[in-house]
Amino acid sequence: MRHHRTANRQPVGFTLVELLVVIGIIGFLITISGVIIGNMLGTSKEAATKATIAKVHELIMERSRGFDVVQDSNAQVYKNVERFKRIPDAKSTGFVDYRVGFRKATLRQSMPTRLLDLNALTMISGGSSQTVVPPATQLYTDFNTGWDTTKHQPETLSSELMYFALTNGIAFFQATNAADQFTSSEVMDTDGDGRMEFVDAWGKPLRFYFNPTRLFRPGGNGASLDQTLITTMFPSLSKYNLNSDPDDPNGKFLQEFIRNYLVRVNPPNNIPSPPPAAQVNAALVEFENTFHTPSTYQVPLVVSAGPDGELGLYEAPDAANFGHLAQPITDSTGTINYDVLYDNITNYQGI
Ligand SMILES: [Ca+2]
Ligand SMILES: [Ca+2]
Numbered sequence: 001m002r003h004h005r006t007a008n009r010q011p012v013g014f015t016l017v018e019l020l021v022v023i024g025i026i027g028f029l030i031t032i033s034g035v036i037i038g039n040m041l042g043t044s045k046e047a048a049t050k051a052t053i054a055k056v057h058e059l060i061m062e063r064s065r066g067f068d069v070v071q072d073s074n075a076q077v078y079k080n081v082e083r084f085k086r087i088p089d090a091k092s093t094g095f096v097d098y099r100v101g102f103r104k105a106t107l108r109q110s111m112p113t114r115l116l117d118l119n120a121l122t123m124i125s126g127g128s129s130q131t132v133v134p135p136a137t138q139l140y141t142d143f144n145t146g147w148d149t150t151k152h153q154p155e156t157l158s159s160e161l162m163y164f165a166l167t168n169g170i171a172f173f174q175a176t177n178a179a180d181q182f183t184s185s186e187v188m189d190t191d192g193d194g195r196m197e198f199v200d201a202w203g204k205p206l207r208f209y210f211n212p213t214r215l216f217r218p219g220g221n222g223a224s225l226d227q228t229l230i231t232t233m234f235p236s237l238s239k240y241n242l243n244s245d246p247d248d249p250n251g252k253f254l255q256e257f258i259r260n261y262l263v264r265v266n267p268p269n270n271i272p273s274p275p276p277a278a279q280v281n282a283a284l285v286e287f288e289n290t291f292h293t294p295s296t297y298q299v300p301l302v303v304s305a306g307p308d309g310e311l312g313l314y315e316a317p318d319a320a321n322f323g324h325l326a327q328p329i330t331d332s333t334g335t336i337n338y339d340v341l342y343d344n345i346t347n348y349q350g351i
């Protein structure tokens with residue numbers, strides 16, 4: 001009897017507990033491999049985005065170096081500098097140190113962030129035929145021709161303008177075959193408006209800011225630098241003096257701009273000594289609106305919103321919020337939402 005009973009109790013399959021354990025293990029393995037694959041995909045998207053940004057960055061640097069060469073060597077450009085120097089408007093708007101002003105305006109037009117940047121040089125183009133700096137209005141016309149503004153989404157604009165400038169704009173004798181370097185997953189028309197834009201590996205448009213000074217100094221003129229933002233978005237720039245404008249390291253252009261403003265508001269050239277602080281401050285505000293935040297480092301920024309798809313910066317066309325200077329989005333108490341900024345990918349993160 002005992003023998004029979006033992007034989008009857010011999011297990012013929014898995015007990016319920018064993019089955020549950022096995023199912024649990026399988027479930028655990030599926031979850032783990034899902035997480036691992038997910039991480040791998042995320043990492044490869046990050047790498048792909050960095051590669052796209054690095055290519056755009058190199059093209060921008062190439063243009064910038066090209067400009068520096070032609071500015072000094074090309075007679076046509078030099079003629080423009082001379083014209084720029086002579087026009088009365090240049091003086092009244094503060095372009096006293098004409099070379100710095102000309103450089104800022106020309107580079108901004110050749111690497112536009114906003115539509116109005118395409119006209120940055122209108123005042124000197126004069127409609128004449130120019131090979132190196134073509135009439136600015138032509139670029140504006142070209143961009144607008146065939147552009148379906150009813151479909152256009154604002155977050156695509158800076159990327160579309162950058163793509164347009166690199167493929168159709170002023171090349172300063174650099175290669176104009178920029179389009180060949182990108183694949184169909186790096187350049188798309190995500191809003192279907194007939195203008196291509198650079199996109200990250202998550203399919204979101206990259207953003208471009210020519211003078212991202214509000215990312216260094218979110219409070220604007222006189223406020224302190226934001227070390228968290230600098231460490232996150234511009235780690236490779238920490239060796240530079242971020243309290244200075246690299247175009248104007250001695251602040252000479254800024255001083256001339258302020259002086260010019262004081263001459264304008266105290267006619268006929270009767271500037272009180274010392275000049276009223278309110279007037280100097282108003283000049284600095286005008287400088288920020290015309291160029292960028294005074295005495296602040298600036299380099300062209302190419303940025304992806306990262307895996308979370310949230311940029312955390314005002315869009316470039318949003319001038320009321322200093323979007324053209326890459327102002328971080330703040331809540332009603334003025335607090336920056338750093339959480340959405342940490343995963344952003346830029347061209348100054350060691351690439
Ligand atoms: Ca668009
Ligand atoms: Ca588009």
Ligand SMILES: [Ca+2]
Pocket residue numbers: 304305306307308309310311312340341342343344
């Ligand atoms: Ca983000």
